[in-house]
Amino acid sequence: MSEGDTEKDYQVRDMQQTDGEAAHNLAARIPQAAQWSASDFAGAMKSEYFGWVACRGKELNGFVVIRQISSEVEILNIGVEPGSRRQGIARRLLVAALGKAKREGAQKAFLEVRASNTAAIAFYHSVGFRFTGRRKDYYRNPQEDAVLMVLELAG
Numbered sequence: 001m002s003e004g005d006t007e008k009d010y011q012v013r014d015m016q017q018t019d020g021e022a023a024h025n026l027a028a029r030i031p032q033a034a035q036w037s038a039s040d041f042a043g044a045m046k047s048e049y050f051g052w053v054a055c056r057g058k059e060l061n062g063f064v065v066i067r068q069i070s071s072e073v074e075i076l077n078i079g080v081e082p083g084s085r086r087q088g089i090a091r092r093l094l095v096a097a098l099g100k101a102k103r104e105g106a107q108k109a110f111l112e113v114r115a116s117n118t119a120a121i122a123f124y125h126s127v128g129f130r131f132t133g134r135r136k137d138y139y140r141n142p143q144e145d146a147v148l149m150v151l152e153l154a155g
Contacts, residue, residue, distance in 0.1 A: 010061060010084075012092050015051030017042040022060040023053065026079060032117050033079035041065070049076065052096045054089045064093040066101060066109075073101035073153075075111035094127060098153065107154040112146040114139055124149050 015023070020042030027033040027041075036044075044065055045051060054062035062080040066073050075097070080089045098109055112135065113120045129149040138146035 010054045010056050010087075010089055010092070012052055012054050012096050015041075015045055015053045015063060015065070017045045019051075019053050019060060019063070020045075023051075023063045026060055026063065026081060027077070029082065030079040032114060032120060034077040036077060044076075050097065050100060052093050054080070054084075054093055056084075062089045062093055064090075064097050066097045068101050068104055068106055071105055071107040073098070073106040073109045075109060090123060091127065098151070102153045107152070109151040109153055111149050112138065113149065115145040115147050121147060121149075124151075127151065 020040075021038040023041040024036060024038035027035060041051075041063075048069070049065055049067050051063060051065040053060050061084045062078075064078040065076045067076055068074075075094070078090060078093065080093075098106075101109060109129070111124065111129065113124065115134065129151045131147060132150045133148040135146040135148060137143050
């Protein structure tokens with residue numbers, strides 16, 4: 001993001017199957033994001049998953065993918081272009097995802113995050129997620145615990 005760019009320069013829209021390759025390429029530049037293939041991203045949009053992307057022009061700068069089952073939603077994958085961080089893009093993506101989930105009857109949102117990803121943990125806390133536990137050695141390459149978080153949507 002160059003000087004002068006703002007979050008308003010970014011359009012948040014529903015993820016399409018055709019966004020699979022761009023989302024995969026972006027995730028490959030974000031070590032903290034789940035490393036899905038292009039077909040994983042595209043296939044997710046054909047299943048029970050929902051996704052949103054943040055774009056500036058034709059360039060995809062962020063994404064989020066969720067899965068909703070009954071009254072619960074899980075944040076499966078989220079990432080923002082490293083040069084576009086700290087501009088409110090992740091928050092806008094998460095608000096879009098959680099808004100849809102709430103309209104569809106979700107009462108709680110869950111996620112896992114690497115214990116070493118303190119920036120993401122702080123971000124999720126700022127949105128209202130709270131710590132609920134750990135999964136020992138959940139992640140691989142490198143092996144690491146997952147921090148479990150939940151957000152109450154009902155109310």
